[in-house]
Amino acid sequence: MLKHDSNEKGGRALSLATIAGHEVHVDDEGFMTEYDEWSEDLGKTLASNIGIEMTDDHWNAIRFLREDYKSEGVTATLRRVTNTGGIPTKQLFQLFPKKPAKKMAYIAGLPKPVGCV
Amino acid sequence: MKKLLVLGAGTAGTMIVNKLRPRLGDEWSITIVDQEPEHHYQPGYLFVPFGTYQPSQIVKPKKKFIPKGVDLVMGSLTRLDADQNVVELADGTVLEYDYLVIATGATPRPEETEGMKGDQWQENVFDFYTLEGSSALADKLRDWSGGRLVVHISELPIKCPVAPLEFAFLADSYFRDRGNREAVEITYVTPLDAAFTKPVAAKRLGTMLEDRGITLEPDFYIESVDNETREIVSYDERRIPFDLLVTVPVNMGADFLVGTGLANDLNYVSVDHETCLSKKKDNIFAVGDAADLPTSKAGSVAHFAIEIFTENFLQHVEGQEMTHRFDGHANCFVESGGGKGMLIDFNYETQPLPGKYPIPGLGPFKLLEETELNHLGKLMFKWVYWNALLPGRDLPLPALMSMAGKEDVEA
Numbered sequence: 001m002l003k004h005d006s007n008e009k010g011g012r013a014l015s016l017a018t019i020a021g022h023e024v025h026v027d028d029e030g031f032m033t034e035y036d037e038w039s040e041d042l043g044k045t046l047a048s049n050i051g052i053e054m055t056d057d058h059w060n061a062i063r064f065l066r067e068d069y070k071s072e073g074v075t076a077t078l079r080r081v082t083n084t085g086g087i088p089t090k091q092l093f094q095l096f097p098k099k100p101a102k103k104m105a106y107i108a109g110l111p112k113p114v115g116c117v
Numbered sequence: 118m119k120k121l122l123v124l125g126a127g128t129a130g131t132m133i134v135n136k137l138r139p140r141l142g143d144e145w146s147i148t149i150v151d152q153e154p155e156h157h158y159q160p161g162y163l164f165v166p167f168g169t170y171q172p173s174q175i176v177k178p179k180k181k182f183i184p185k186g187v188d189l190v191m192g193s194l195t196r197l198d199a200d201q202n203v204v205e206l207a208d209g210t211v212l213e214y215d216y217l218v219i220a221t222g223a224t225p226r227p228e229e230t231e232g233m234k235g236d237q238w239q240e241n242v243f244d245f246y247t248l249e250g251s252s253a254l255a256d257k258l259r260d261w262s263g264g265r266l267v268v269h270i271s272e273l274p275i276k277c278p279v280a281p282l283e284f285a286f287l288a289d290s291y292f293r294d295r296g297n298r299e300a301v302e303i304t305y306v307t308p309l310d311a312a313f314t315k316p317v318a319a320k321r322l323g324t325m326l327e328d329r330g331i332t333l334e335p336d337f338y339i340e341s342v343d344n345e346t347r348e349i350v351s352y353d354e355r356r357i358p359f360d361l362l363v364t365v366p367v368n369m370g371a372d373f374l375v376g377t378g379l380a381n382d383l384n385y386v387s388v389d390h391e392t393c394l395s396k397k398k399d400n401i402f403a404v405g406d407a408a409d410l411p412t413s414k415a416g417s418v419a420h421f422a423i424e425i426f427t428e429n430f431l432q433h434v435e436g437q438e439m440t441h442r443f444d445g446h447a448n449c450f451v452e453s454g455g456g457k458g459m460l461i462d463f464n465y466e467t468q469p470l471p472g473k474y475p476i477p478g479l480g481p482f483k484l485l486e487e488t489e490l491n492h493l494g495k496l497m498f499k500w501v502y503w504n505a506l507l508p509g510r511d512l513p514l515p516a517l518m519s520m521a522g523k524e525d526v527e528a
């Protein structure tokens with residue numbers, strides 16, 4: 001399924017993957033790298049890849065992440081989803097168990113939040 | 118007269134005024150503001166709990182490091198109006214500027230986590246990110262007979278992200294030296310999914326925890342400290358009991374940045390990652406821990422960034438294009454206990470890799486490997502900090518990271 005077509009960027013190999021019938025760019029961990037290649041349809045498939053069935057509450061968080069990325073240019077942190085998006089952190093852990101920040105970014109087709117170094 | 122105003126006379130602010138004063142002509146005034154008269158060598162906080170340094174060894178008056186021709190104003194910044202180009206201090210003083218450099222750093226905020234500053238605070242719950250905290254912890258450790266020691270990170274980013282790992286390694290070594298290591302159970306708790314962020318270093322550091330019998334608890338995002346049961350509680354309801362909790366509280370930028378439109382949710386100023394110029398204002402830069410750069414918040418990063426910043430600043434104020442690009446270069450000594458240390462060197466793009474530094478093939482420092490020389494390097498850094506770094510002397514280290522001397526390995 002993975003076709004290696006491109007170069008190294010930021011130490012990560014970029015490749016093409018087919019998700020829900022669409023060819024999209026992903027990094028070596030499967031995070032989509034092109035904002036505009038994403039659709040809610042794709043989001044649903046990505047969610048089911050990691051065992052999540054999307055409900056309204058899930059979409060609420062994902063839509064916030066998408067909008068926020070558009071204006072800020074970086075993936076929102078959990079703190080930001082809670083403070084600005086108004087979704088309690090506790091709920092985020094229920095919706096996206098164990099690793100909400102990473103899982104939300106994956107489903108929303110956004111770069112993995114910068115694990116801070 | 119053109120006015121440069123620097124906020125914060127810590128590591129970054131002090132280096133900047135020392136670099137810029139000789140380079141900016143008489144038509145420039147330079148003012149630097151800070152609220153604390155004393156400069157702390159913060160890397161020393163790590164060693165205070167174990168009695169290696171006494172508090173007095175890591176503190177010097179700030180004034181000593183501010184060059185002639187720079188006004189040091191003491192006061193607490195309470196307001197910044199980036200449209201009017203003014204800042205205000207707690208005593209009502211108003212300072213104007215043409216160019217502003219924000220270098221007010223980051224501070225630990227235990228009050229951000231429910232229960233952290235409860236009745237166990239500085240009884241059985243400590244931090245070592247302030248001189249007060251690390252001194253109190255030194256007193257505690259001296260008489261502590263053992264039990265469950267939990268070393269914990271609340272949220273990232275934090276200053277010097279390797280410091281809590283170093284604390285765990287040094288604690289292991291400390292109790293071994295005292296002959297009661299068996300009486301102490303050490304757990305390392307982190308919101309990350311491994312010991313560290315970058316794969317090669319994470320694996321190496323993870324093995325080092327294992328070798329020392331330190332249990333790793335990853336993916337732990339703290340909700341509260343339960344003072345009754347002495348447990349830390351995560352948002353997904355995991356509970357980790359402790360007898361002694363050594364936590365790194367949430368770190369945040371200065372509060373006067375709230376509401377300025379310049380900073381993010383943790384009060385870090387949003388800047389261009391290559392030039393440190395504010396994304397919102399063309400006459401404001403942020404350097405050091407105060408900026409939202411996706412690299413370590415460390416003195417070494419501030420040093421490398423300032424080499425680049427200085428040249429860019431001089432171009433920018435002349436209306437020229439800034440031609441220098443910061444790459445996120447970080448270079449950190451990691452104490453591993455037993456008189457040894459490790460060195461890691463990385464940037465935005467390249468993770469820490471094994472090899473030699475700074476001279477390819479020769480070193481003398483070894484990357485990602487524990488050696489006695491690396492430990493000496495860390496201790497020597499204190500001298501270099503006071504005598505070369507702060508006064509803005511050139512160090513024989515390149516500002517940008519180099520791949521020479523590094524081995525490209527798989528995690």
Ligand SMILES: Cc1cc2nc3c(=O)[nH]c(=O)nc-3n(C[C@H](O)[C@H](O)[C@H](O)COP(=O)(O)OP(=O)(O)OC[C@H]3O[C@@H](n4cnc5c(N)ncnc54)[C@H](O)[C@@H]3O)c2cc1C
Nearest residue numbers: 125127128129152159160194221222277405406415416417
């Ligand atoms: C435990 C520990 C270990 C560390 N170890 C290392 C290490 O081994 N290597 C390394 O490179 N780095 C290390 N660091 C990190 C290093 O100390 C910092 O990254 C560095 O000091 C950042 O410099 P700065 O100028 O940005 O901030 P700071 O040096 O913190 O300076 C900020 C200044 O702003 C002032 N200020 C803040 N708010 C206000 C206000 N409202 N009004 C007036 N003044 C204000 C403060 O008083 C302070 O003087 C460590 C840090 C800690 C806590």
